[in-house]
Amino acid sequence: MNYRRGTILSVRQHGGCVEVTVEGEAPGCFVIDNCCVWAIVDCEGTDWIGRNVEYEDGLLRFLDSKHVSQQS
DSSP states (O other): OOOEEEEEEEEEEETTEEEEEEEESSOEEEEEEHHHHHHHHHHHOSOOTTOEEEEETTEEEESSOOOOOOOO
């Protein structure tokens, strides 16, 4: 896939989905279904504004992941 890079400007809750607005190589909005949002929140937390991401057709990957795996 040809992922684009950008920064999240806003996140708005709607019925059944979350609308994410991104500024970057292809500025605009895309939606994430509510059933997927909680898995993202579990890994990345709820503070998405200002974070750098790669995105394409509603797919999202944080580039500055706050999740740090710890190995023993």
